[in-house]
Amino acid sequence: MSATAAAPRLQGIRHRRFTVLLTLLAAVAVAVVLSITIGSKSVPLADAWAALTTPTGSENDIIIRSLRVPRTVLGVLAGVALGVAGALMQGHTRNPLADPGLLGVTQGAAFAMVASIILLGASSLLVYIWFGLAGALVASVAVFALGMVGGRGGPTPVTLALAGTAVSAMLYALTSAIVLLDEQAMDVFRFWQAGSIAARGADVVRQVLPFILVGLVLAILNAPGLNALSLGEDVARSLGQNIAMTRTIGVAAVTLLSGAAVAACGSLSFVGLIVPHLARPLSGTDHRWLLPYSGLIGAALLLLADVIGRVVAPPGELEVGVVLALIGAPFFVALVRRRKPVRL
Amino acid sequence: MSPEVRLQATDVKLGYGDRIVVDGLDLGVEAGTVTTIIGPNGCGKSTLLRALGRLLKPQGGEVLLDGKRIDKIPTREVAKILGVLPQAPTAPEGLTVADLVARGRHPHQTWYRQWSSDDEGAVAAALDMTGLADLAERPLDELSGGQRQRAWISMALAQGTDLLLLDEPTTFLDLAHQVEVLELVRHLHQEAGRTVVMVLHDLNLAARYADRLVAMRSGKVIAVGSPHEVLTEELLGEVFELDAKVIEDPVAGTPLVVPIRPRSH
Numbered sequence: 174m175s176a177t178a179a180a181p182r183l184q185g186i187r188h189r190r191f192t193v194l195l196t197l198l199a200a201v202a203v204a205v206v207l208s209i210t211i212g213s214k215s216v217p218l219a220d221a222w223a224a225l226t227t228p229t230g231s232e233n234d235i236i237i238r239s240l241r242v243p244r245t246v247l248g249v250l251a252g253v254a255l256g257v258a259g260a261l262m263q264g265h266t267r268n269p270l271a272d273p274g275l276l277g278v279t280q281g282a283a284f285a286m287v288a289s290i291i292l293l294g295a296s297s298l299l300v301y302i303w304f305g306l307a308g309a310l311v312a313s314v315a316v317f318a319l320g321m322v323g324g325r326g327g328p329t330p331v332t333l334a335l336a337g338t339a340v341s342a343m344l345y346a347l348t349s350a351i352v353l354l355d356e357q358a359m360d361v362f363r364f365w366q367a368g369s370i371a372a373r374g375a376d377v378v379r380q381v382l383p384f385i386l387v388g389l390v391l392a393i394l395n396a397p398g399l400n401a402l403s404l405g406e407d408v409a410r411s412l413g414q415n416i417a418m419t420r421t422i423g424v425a426a427v428t429l430l431s432g433a434a435v436a437a438c439g440s441l442s443f444v445g446l447i448v449p450h451l452a453r454p455l456s457g458t459d460h461r462w463l464l465p466y467s468g469l470i471g472a473a474l475l476l477l478a479d480v481i482g483r484v485v486a487p488p489g490e491l492e493v494g495v496v497l498a499l500i501g502a503p504f505f506v507a508l509v510r511r512r513k514p515v516r517l
Numbered sequence: 518m519s520p521e522v523r524l525q526a527t528d529v530k531l532g533y534g535d536r537i538v539v540d541g542l543d544l545g546v547e548a549g550t551v552t553t554i555i556g557p558n559g560c561g562k563s564t565l566l567r568a569l570g571r572l573l574k575p576q577g578g579e580v581l582l583d584g585k586r587i588d589k590i591p592t593r594e595v596a597k598i599l600g601v602l603p604q605a606p607t608a609p610e611g612l613t614v615a616d617l618v619a620r621g622r623h624p625h626q627t628w629y630r631q632w633s634s635d636d637e638g639a640v641a642a643a644l645d646m647t648g649l650a651d652l653a654e655r656p657l658d659e660l661s662g663g664q665r666q667r668a669w670i671s672m673a674l675a676q677g678t679d680l681l682l683l684d685e686p687t688t689f690l691d692l693a694h695q696v697e698v699l700e701l702v703r704h705l706h707q708e709a710g711r712t713v714v715m716v717l718h719d720l721n722l723a724a725r726y727a728d729r730l731v732a733m734r735s736g737k738v739i740a741v742g743s744p745h746e747v748l749t750e751e752l753l754g755e756v757f758e759l760d761a762k763v764i765e766d767p768v769a770g771t772p773l774v775v776p777i778r779p780r781s782h
Contacts, residue, residue, distance in 0.1 A: 401623050407606070408603060411600060413624040458609045
């Protein structure tokens with residue numbers, strides 16, 4: 174065996190990973206184009222381009238600029254956020270069935286929204302989303318703090334999952350009690366729970382964008398540490414990794430990403446569950462590649478599901494959350510049956 | 518001139534919570550040697566190794582790495598000097614050999630520079646040295662036990678440390694694969710001058726592949742020295758409660774233990 178037998182193989186692996194990355198970027202670009210042009214009123218690509226570059230105030234221009242573009246941008250943001258959060262969550266808990274909702278963000282957001290309606294009389298989407306965000310963050314911090322109890326050096330995957338389940342169950346009970354008492358809260362909750370990226374303007378995008386950006390930065394910083402941690406705590410420590418800090422950054426990233434996405438779009442945590450399973454066969458177990466792949470696949474998946482929801486039941490629309498569940502659930506079952514679920 | 522001591526445990530007290538496993542133990546590891554710790558189950562071998570590798574913080578006493586307290590050195594700096602391979606490490610399913618070995622570069626990487634030509638060179642060299650280049654893209658779970666253990670050692674090699682602590686690197690391997698792994702350890706020691714500390718259960722292999730043996734019982738070091746000095750019939754009785762005959766290994770000339778029966782209590 175020659176002294177450099179391994180070198181060309183390593184280069185081959187790296188080139189393949191860049192090729193996949195570019196392919197996924199292209200897939201997201203295609204999904205963006207479809208999302209901007211297809212809908213209850215189809216807009217030809219040339220007109221859509223004109224609406225973006227040289228708007229004249231026509232009907233198409235208004236549809237594209239004030240409806241389709243914010244909807245598409247929100248779809249990309251939420252898809253990236255939920256895909257990355259799901260991959261982080263499964264990596265940290267070593268549980269292939271974990272989703273970002275496990276930290277209590279979904280129930281936290283739901284409870285804060287309905288509570289703001291009956292306690293403070295909140296009545297606008299932006300206000301609901303602010304409360305949803307705050308609720309998601311508070312619930313996640315509570316889960317993290319409870320998960321620390323009894324564990325040394327930060328929460329363990331098991332204590333986190335237990336605390337998350339308990340907090341979620343309690344918040345769900347409170348939410349149910351509120352929506353049974355208050356009709357307005359019930360309406361908002363029903364609409365939010367279905368999961369949608371429609372009818373949210375550029376202001377919603379601006380509202381959640383900073384949280385998602387910070388979350389993505391933390392996720393990128395977390396990838397190498399998570400790689401080390403996936404080899405077990407002893408190996409991670411011997412590789413010089415601070416375990417408590419890695420866990421804390423990971424939980425913070427999941428909280429910001431999924432909290433922002435869930436507050437703005439409702440309960441879409443299914444994306445976080447299935448997307449890492451689609452990304453892993455392409456990326457392998459290296460989180461430095463798994464996280465970006467998951468983000469891109471999440472964005473493409475969410476946009477395509479949204480586009481399908483727009484055309485499948487004219488003249489109405491199906492919420493993206495409903496489409497995702499209808500298509501995604503059987504697909505996920507098939508995926509899990511075809512290859513045995515991965516042990517993490 | 519006395520040989521340079523790389524790792525020194527002084528009066529260490531080790532345990533998990535209230536359960537103290539090792540109390541008042543001293544041990545020095547000299548540069549360029551293969552030191553093997555032997556002893557019956559539960560005597561504190563692995564606990565001592567974990568403390569030497571700063572995976573376990575002593576409740577008393579101190580561990581010095583190159584003369585400095587190991588818990589005062591940033592853990593990332595320690596990781597550039599000292600590699601630890603725990604007993605039976607676990608990897609996520611589907612992890613390829615190349616990816617595992619690449620993770621050994623972790624302490625050399627910063628958040629803004631995740632991969633360099635140094636990293637690539639070190640990983641390629643580690644794969645070649647352990648004879649795993651052809652298996653680089655195979656998932657770890659498809660390999661034989663011996664190949665898998667070589668892959669883990671390869672990761673520790675890519676880490677680029679000249680001090681290696683191995684906790685029972687031959688556990689769960691058949692005899693041929695045990696010898697395969699220990700030959701690799703010997704190669705690392707002889708070719709690259711690495712200092713190795715390992716825990717082994719097989720006394721005959723320990724005698725063959727170690728410069729120094731450390732015999733432990735109930736958290737205490739009973740004997741330290743060359744295999745000839747340590748592996749005596751008397752010591753086997755004292756440490757393992759085993760009646761045995763010690764003869765000369767016809768292949769290596771090292772002591773060979775032939776067990777007779779356990780001593781009755």
